[in-house]
Amino acid sequence: MKQPNRAIQFKSSNEVELLEKDYQEPNMDVAQLAHVEIFSPKPEESVDFFRRILGMDVVHQEGQSVYMRAYEDTYHNTLKITESFEAGLGHAAWRARSPHALLRRVEALEKTGLGLGWIEGDIGHGAAYQFQTPDGHKMEILWDVDYYMPPEEQHTVLLNRAQKRPDRGVPVRRLDHINLMNSDTKKNTDFLMDALGMRLTEKIVTDEGDVLGTWLSVSNIVHELAFMNDPSNAKGRLHHVCYWYGIPQNLFDVADLCKENNIHVELGPRKHSISQAFCLYVYEPGGNRIELFGDAGYLIFDPSWNPVIWSDLQTVSDRGVGAGFTESYWNYGTPDVKARVHMD
DSSP: OOOOOOSEEEEETTEEEEOOTTOOOOOOOEEEEEEEEEEESSHHHHHHIIIIISOOEEEEEETTEEEEEOTTOOBSOSEEEEEOSSOEEEEEEEEESSHHHHHHHHHHHHHHTOEEEEEOOBTTBOOEEEEEOTTOOEEEEEOOBOBOOOOGGGOOSOTTSSSOOOSSSOOOOEEEEEEEEESOHHHHHHHHHHHHOOEEEEEEEOTTOOEEEEEEESSSBSOSEEEEEOTTOOSSOEEEEEEEOSOTHHHHHHHHHHHHTTOOEEEEEEEOSSSOOEEEEEEOTTSOEEEEESSOOOBOOOTTOOOEEEOOHHHHHHTSBSSOOOHHHHHOOBSOHHHHHHHO
């Protein structure tokens, strides 16, 4: 029987020896995905979708932007919708684990040459350091946040919940993850693993060695961020933003509500192979794809987790439960490159 690789050699009751001298201590400086900004050419309709269908609350409006939150988000806001001539990602924000962790990550980001510099803050958070991925997706990392202080009518009897559950639509509970399309999945993945310490949990790699998709995590969930290969070879596009329910039945309820309100349902409800989570994909009125999770899928507690490797897109699709992925799932992202061609 093959012996397992050992990192520690027992020598005596009070002495052991570390055998793997090159063992790299995991970087835990990033704690979570804090908020996401999306662009919408139909901001009023987009806000109405998130408020009326997904039960989210508007907590602030300023200029061309509206700030929203789900009822179990603890921070002031997790979604910023900004008016723009086309849909897409504005930015994604990560919260560091401490002020010192923030400064360590800023130092690492500055060395990559992809740092954009500090901003004083925005509604709901303090100073943040902005940067971009090799493909141009704008991001920021921060520490100081404002916690949501509900008005009296939103006070809940559940002391471990930020506010009362809304009584409209099928209310989502919290922000879960983002999925970004890109022209070089390996390059963008390596960047976030090196600069932010993200952990690779699953990936799709062809027999020829082409990386088609990666799933990255900074916590026990399978991913807070995924990268998918963009067949158009465009850069910086958004595949989807995901909010979490925690109960699969909610996906059927909200799918029914979307159908009744002319919201395009692209796929699902179904169960993913990657992550094993129950999911639903819809397009909000501004054109951005929104995923809804019916549960957490599987959780990772193993500190030495080895990434799961899939070999092709068809297997990923077939080994889920329910209808397979559509052509639009692999190809559509925002901004819509086909719409750009028509506009030109």
